Structure formats: structure tokens, C-alpha cells
Amino acid sequence: MRYRGVTGSHPEEFMEKPLLSIRDLAVDFETETGRFRAVDGLSFDIPKGKTVALVGESGSGKSVTAQAILQILSKKAHIAAGTITFNDPERADSIEIAALTPDSTDMRALRGGRISMIFQEPMTSLSPLHTIGDQISEALVIHQQVSQEEALERTKEVLARVGFPDPRRALRTYPFELSGGLRQRAMIAMALITRPALLIADEPTTALDVTTQAQILDLIKELQAETGMSVLLITHDLGVVANVADEVVVMYRGRVMESGPREVIFRHAQHPYLQALMRAVPRFAMAENERLTPIREVKSATLETAHKPERTEPKGPILKAENLTKCFTLRSGWFSGRIRKIHAVNGVSLALPVGKTLGLVGESGCGKTTVSKMIMRAMEPDTGQVLFDDGTGPRNVHELEGDALKDYRRSVQFIFQDPFSSLNPRMTVYEILTEPLIIHGIGDSDMRYHRAKELLDMVGLDRRALRRYPHSFSGGQRQRLGIARALALEPRVLICDEPVSALDVSVQAQVLNLLKDLQAALDLSYLFVSHNLAVVDYIADTIAVMCRGYIVEQAPKTSLFRNPVHPYTQALLAAVPDPDIDRPLDFAKLRADRFSHPDQWPEPFRLQEGEAGVMKEIEPGHQIRLGQLSVKEAA
Amino acid sequence: MIRFLLRRFVTMLVTLLIISALVFLIIKLPPGDFLSNQIAELRAQGEADAVAKAEFLIKQYGLDKPAWEQYLVWLGVMPGQNGFSGLLQGDWGWSFEYDRPVFEVVGDALWLTLLVNIAVVIFIHLVSIPIAIYSATRQYSVGDYIATFIGYLGLATPSFLLALILLYYSNRWFGISIGGLFDARFAGQPWSWAKFQSLLAHLIVPTLVIGLAGTAAMIRRMRANLLDELGKQYYVTAKAKGLPPGRALLKYPFRMSLNPFIADIGNLLPHLVSGSVLVSLVLSLPTVGPILLSALKSQDQFLAGFILMFVAILTVFGMLVSDLLLAWLDPRIRMGGGR
Secondary structure: OOOOOOOOOOHHHHOOOOOEEEEEEEEEEEEOOEEEEEEEEEEEEEOOOOEEEEEOOOOOOHHHHHHHHHOOOOOOEEEEEEEEEEOOOOOOOOEEHHHOOOOOHHHHHHEOOOEEEEOOOHHHHOOOOOOHHHHHHHHHHHHOOOOHHHHHHHHHHHHHHOOOOOHHHHOOOOHHHOOHHHHHHHHHHHHHOOOOOEEEEEOOOOOOOHHHHHHHHHHHHHHHHHHOOEEEEEEOOHHHHHHHOOEEEEEEOOEEEEEEEHHHHHHOOOOHHHHHHHHOOOOOOOOOOOOOOOOOOOOOOOOOOOOOOOOOOOOOOOEEEEEEEEEEEEEOOOOOOOEEEEEEEEEEEEEEOOOOEEEEEOOOOOOHHHHHHHHHOOOOOOEEEEEEEOOOOEEEHHHOOHHHHHHHHHHEEEEOOOOOOOOOOOOOHHHHHHHHHHHOOOOOHHHHHHHHHHHHHHOOOOHHHHHOOHHHOOHHHHHHHHHHHHHOOOOOEEEEEOOOOOOOHHHHHHHHHHHHHHHHHHOOEEEEEEOOHHHHHHHOOEEEEEEOOEEEEEEEHHHHHHOOOOHHHHHHHHHOOOOOOOOOOOHHHHHOOOOOOHHHOOOOOOOOOOOOOEEEEEEOOEEEEEOHHHHHHHO | OHHHHHHHHHHHHHHHHHHHHHHHHHHHOOOOOHHHHHHHHHHHHOOHHHHHHHHHHHHHOOOOOOHHHHHHHHHOOOOEOOEOOOHHHOOOOEEOOOOEEHHHHHHHHHHHHHHHHHHHHHHHHHHHHHHHHHHHHOOOOHHHHHHHHHHHHHHHOOHHHHHHHHHHHHHHHHOOOOOOOOOHHHOOOOOOHHHHHHHHHHHHHHHHHHHHHHHHHHHHHHHHHHHHHHOOHHHHHHHHOOOOHHHHHHHHHHHHHOHHHHHOHHHHHHHHHHOOHHHHHHOOOOOHHHHHHHHHHOOOHHHHHHHHHHHHHHHHHHHHHHHHHHHHHOHHHHHOOOO
16 A cells, blocks of 8 residues: 655645655564564554554554654664654654664654653553652653753643642652552653654553543543644554544554545445454444454364253352452551551342353452452452352352362363463463363373363364463463363353453454353353453343442343443443444543542432442342432332 | 561561570580580690689689570570670670680671671672673673673682682782781781771782672672563653663663662671681681681680671661661552552
8 A cells, every 4th residue: 555755746745744654664573583574564644633543453563663653662673664754843844763773862852752652551651669750750851951840840730731630749659559540641641741743652541441541532632632743543442443533544464454534444444354353343232143253263173063061950040149248458558557448349249040141340449350259269258158059059159168169169160361371381281271180180191181182172272282382372372272271170150350351352252252152062151250341241141330349230231231220330331432433432421530439429329438238120130229328218 | 667667676686586595506506615625625734724714714604504594694684603794785705715805806807807898799789780781781792691601700610719819829920918908017006097008908809709709690680680670661661751771771670670689688788797708718818707617616605606696686687777778769668558
């Protein structure tokens, strides 16, 4: 795909020059196996004051492009060919970035001065040893002739602008004292204090909760309108793109697949890759029984012929949590010795029917992982009980001992969020898959070998993978290994803790489809914990929404999304960016950050400090939590 | 903060008490003691006067009492011959071997030991930190390989051997004796400018010899730490801000990589006193190391006990200092909860 030259003599070239134009850019990596071209003949423009979204899977070369613009490529990489022309509105001439050396004074003046960047992980992007006041004001001191006091004054202003409630105090706080959202706001303040002409945002909201994501996107949009800067937004989330981008560039393996204005891209996607990418994302408006289409479909070899294990199924729910409560005590600091009590889980009751999926949704810190740990019996609840029914009647999980406990462990398996750290890098696939069998003393080595091959077939991996180590697999393949390991003991229940949130959209569809197929074939019951409502909507039958340790709303999937009643559920739903440009986010509604504080919910939902409230059924299977006050009034 | 310090002091005291008991127990474990061994020897030679003196000393220091009583007297919580007079009262006891109070035997040696070893520590840091930064930022370059090679060489060379070689060649080529910490003519002289100069000149070789081994280890650790930090995202942020490379490196990753070394102070302090015994012997340095060795061999119990206690106090104190320094330097420790 070629662009017309920018300095030609056609009449339309008298139009304003783009802020940044990249032509035929190539970036090479020197690796042990030889040279690898990560970006290959890339060309696109960033117009003044507009947002350009760079979209693609991981490994498509998006981030490398951003690093090339700032010349902060890793030592192994270098720009092999092409031009990056920066037409700074504050200067008459244009700058040729690709021709500058990375450590030159000219390049350093651009970096952080005229072109700033924010990153995905706000926790690791800020130094934990320096106050944010220090780190933000530093950016100003480097690029402008200002005194230390002036710099701090400006820092305070910019902190106030990005939404810090108490900027003076914020100057002296350290990054780890802040929530993820505030940290990302601090990063934005650091990037914008020098009033750059271009902001590069590399997956700025991927690590954040949906409501926080919406607020950060809103903030970037507002600041853009104020300062007239351009934004290069790097993301894999088409929902985000649909909401904030003016122009879209789709990358695949270092090349541009398709580019153009948002309207055109979303309504008339031409390239098969882009069409495939759009079909792979779970959306709210999906039809019942509609299947996601992964970009690379994985076929499970034996699933059709797999038989359900012979066992007596329970009459009621297979797993039940009753009134679970868990408190944590925190010491706030070494030197003070003050003790705080945190109610992580407050009277949570759940029921998981056989062969169904229960989705548990909530933002980070809402207590959903604590609940799954108590169900796993990795943690004792303060009050309440977990009941498991293997067909012989419900029994309290936390009172099981000996063989009964071992059976429970066999029946309930876990799938973890991070496929990279949840597989032992020093064990082969064969060892990983057979370890559960060895622990439970099942079969001889012949039988285990066959079982391992069978498991690989089930999750659609090649049988020859048995001798390999986890590092030679991609993220999606590793997650399938994790699923295969969980299936080794023929469990009845799988607890999936954010199983796809570390994966790319394209791979996410693969794994979700695999989980669905496995459930149908093996009659598994899932407890699916996630913060992504669209994903839960795709896989779950019943959904429970958690906030601050409470379950605030619980309903069958269809009625929850058709008729969300609780204000928190409504806010969560409103904050999910839909990859459909006809359903834009309502930023104004999300600006008021009150929906995650139970004491600020409107009546009748308001919960006072320490109050548990009661669940009330409003239609069959659809329950919401109401405050005590309104219940008393009704009585 | 004050509560924390109080808690730490109480645990420190308990620790020291237990250590003192262990120290005394270990010194007492072999049968006999310095004086009874001596008396046996003197009896064999038939020297009645000396025997009488030794027997007086036995009475004086209660060596005929049970071990636990001797321990309590030594500690100063039980009245001995001269009432309460032990470590707690500042009476460090009597060295039988030197026939002088422990304080006089150890006094000078203690300060010289600290001097030599502080010089060593400064040398190690001055040499290894720049080399480590160089080889970490230019990983797998020729310079990195050379630094690494020299580092391994220094690590693998026994210090006492290097000391012997230097001793021999400096005498042969320059005709100077590098043993001791100053020229023989200054021995027993009061401090003067000339004596001080002589001391500085004699410090060079021990510093070099003891330091080289430590330098190698330090370069390797510092390089590994720094390499870890160089890959972190906040360093990319610093560079993306437009910081010059040197400032970005020193302010962020270098500062982070210092933590393990601060945590190491607790181990460093006792090493200052009891380390490098072999080198001290070879170079005949008047430091504590050789004194401790001979005191342990001859069961000179109060001398050995005092030196070991001193090392223990330094250890415990060093731990406190490094904890406080860490809390001061690293806000995560200062404000983080006791997770």
C-alpha cells in the first residue's frame, strides 16, 4: 500500500502537512537465529490534532513502530530503511527522525519534549523509588528553562488537570500508593507537562478496569481537544478504536493491511485479516448460539468422539457457596502499627448447576479471586460454607478430610490467568500433563503416556509437543496446555480465573471456543471469573456481578444484559467499549466516579458502612441487592 | 517509628545475650583452660613462683568455679572477686597470654583493623561500581569480557598467595619491606606525621590484596543486578522523557540496583573485623584477626570472648543500620505494610 508523496506539486499538497509521516519504514532485529524484520515497509501519516489508531495482534510490530518514532528501540534493533518526517508546528522546517542518532541532543529534545509516550503498565512504568512529583517535574526541567519551584508549580497544575483530587499531596506520593487509574493519570501528566505535539499511547488502558479505561480514554480525548495535539494510539482492542480513533491503521506481521478513516474501516472492512479480527471479538449484540470465529481456527481432534465419563450426577447444583465472608487485616506501615480491617468478601452465595457456566464479574479488588480461592479450599472463610455434591449429596468442602478431600481436589481444577508463569519452565509438556496423574497415583506409565497424548488432542495441540518445554509455545498454546493439565484428572468443575485476559483477541476466541466445546463434550461445570463483561456474556449462562465484596446483581445472562437493574451493573455495562461505531461510549455518564462506592449508590441500593443489605428477586432467577433502609420502608 | 526502634532494640539485646552464652559455651567446650594448662607446664618445670601467681589468677578470675558461674561473672550480672565487674560494667577481662588487660591487647589492633578494612571496602566500591556499570551497559562487548575475565582471575587467586608474591617481588625489585602497617622504626612511637605517612604507604598493598578478591565478586553481582534493572519499563520511561543516557542510568536503574548492597551492610561490618586473617598473618599486619586466632588456640578465654562478642555486636548493629538505611532509601519498605 503506497501513499502519494507529501512534497509533490499537486494542488492538494498545499493542504496542511501531516504532523508525522512515515514512509517505507523497516526495523530489523539482530537475533541469534539471524536477522528478523519486525517492521517491513510501513507507511502512514498522523494528521495534526487527530487520533490515529495502530491496531494488530501482539508481535505485529505496533510497539516497535512507536519505539522507532522515539528512537528508543532495544539494542538489538535498528531502523534499516525508510523515513520518519516530523513537521513540528512550532518550527518552520521539518525534522527527519530516522536520520538522527538515538543519543543526539536533537533527538533528546524531541523525546519527551515534542513527542511523548505513555505505556501499558502504569505500575512498572514509574520508578517506585521516586515521588511522582519528582518524576513529572523532571520531564519539564529537562526540556524547558524553568526553576525547580516553577516546575513543581506547573506539575501541580497538570496533576490537577488530569484529575488528582489533591495535587499538592500528590507531588509527594509514590506510585505504589496510587490505584492503577491514578498511576496512569500520573503517566499522562508526565507526558503532557511539556505540551508535546504528538502523544504516543502504547496500550494505555489494557491493564485497567473497564470503568477506569473509559475515564482514561475520556481524559485523553479532552486533553487532545484542549491542546490540539495528535495521538498515536496503539491497541489490540477494536472497541477502544471504535470509540476514540479518527483514523485506523491495521498492522499484521510488520506490514499495513488496511488503513483509512474509522467510518470506512468499521463499515466496509476490505482486507480479510481485518474482517477476521472483527469477527473474533465478543460483542454484546451477538445472537444466541452465535460462535466467535478465531483468526486461526484450532480443531480438536478427538472431541467429537470423546465420551462423557460415567458418573452419577447430583440432583441439585454441583457446587454451592453459602454466605461466604472473609476479612483481611492490614497493617498500614511498619512504623505505625495501626491495623485496618478489610472486608474482602461479604456474604457471598452462589450456586453452580451441573454442566453450566457461572460468570463472576467485577473490577480488580472486588473479591472475586478470594471467592474462587475459598471454593478451591486454598483459603478458609471466616463464616459460611462451600458445599460440593458429587452425586451422593452435598458435603461441606472445608470439613473434608483424607480420601474425601483428595476426591474433591480431583473433581475441582483450576485454570490460571497467566499462561507464562503457571507452567513450570523446567518441565516438559509430558511431565506437566502427567504430574496430576502421578500425584493421585493413577495408572501406570503406559496409561499416562496415552492420556497425555489424548489430552493434547483434546485441546488441539500436536502430539509431537510432548517432549517440548513451555517456552517454545505461544501464549494461546500455553493456555491450552494449562487447560489440558486441568482436564487430566477428569474433573467435574473447572474454576477459570481470568483465563483469557492475558491473551490477544484472536487467541482469546480460540480459547473461549475450546472451553465451550469441552463443556459440551465432557459435561463440565465452569466458574468463570473475569472483569471482561463481553467475554462473560459469551461464555456464561448465569452471571453474578461483584463490587466491594458484595454480589450486587445475579441473573441469567439474557435478563442481565437486557435489563440491568443495579446502578453498578449499569455502569459496568456502559463502560465496555463496543467495536460497533453506532454504539459509542457515553463518557459524560461515566465521568461521575460514584458507582463503585456502596454508600453513594442511589436509594434503594445504598449500603451504609458495614451494612450487608438483602438480595431481592425481581424476576425468576434475577436478584439484586438492596439496602436495609428501603427494605424496612417496604415492610 | 519509636515503637519500631524499641522493638528492634529489645530483640537485639536478646540476640546478643544468646550469642554471649553460645560464645562462652564454645570457648569452654575443650577441656581445661589457659591457666590450668600453664600450671601443668610450670609444675613440670618446677617453677613454684609462677605456679603461685597462676593459682592466684585462677582464684581472682574464678576459673575454679562452675562454667555457668564464670559466664555470669564475665557478663557482669553476678558478683565475682571484685564485685560486679563484667562486660556490662565495661570490664573486658584479663588476657592471660599477654598478661595484660584485654582492653590494652586489643585496643590499637581494633582501630587498625577497622582502618585497613574500611580502606578495603572503599577500594572495592570505587573500583567495582564503575566497571560493573561499564560491563552491564555494554553487555557481551569486548570490554565486558575483559572485565569479566579479570574479575574471575581475581576471584580465583587466593589472597594470601598474592600477598606472598607481592611481598617477594617488592623486596627484590624495590628493596622495600611491605609487611606490617608502618616501618619498624615507628613501632611503639607516638603518632606523628611521618608515622602517618608510613601507615598510608603500607596500607596500599593490603588494600589491594584483600580488595581484589572482593572486587571480582562485587562486579559480578552489581552487573547482574543492573542488567535486571536495565530491562525494566521505568528505564524506558526515563529515556522516553528525554533524559541524557548517563543521568537516566544513575537516577533510576543504578539506584534500584543498590538495594542488595545496602542490605549487605549487616554482613560487611563483622567481616571488617574477623575477615582476612590469612592475609594479615602473611603480611604481619597488627590486626585483630591473628590475635583472635591465637587466643582461640590457647584458650585465652576473656580475650577470645571479647573479640567474638565485639563481632556479634557489630553484626547486630549492622543489621539495624542496613534496615534503617533501606527504609530511608526505599519508600516501598518505609510505607509498605508488614505483608
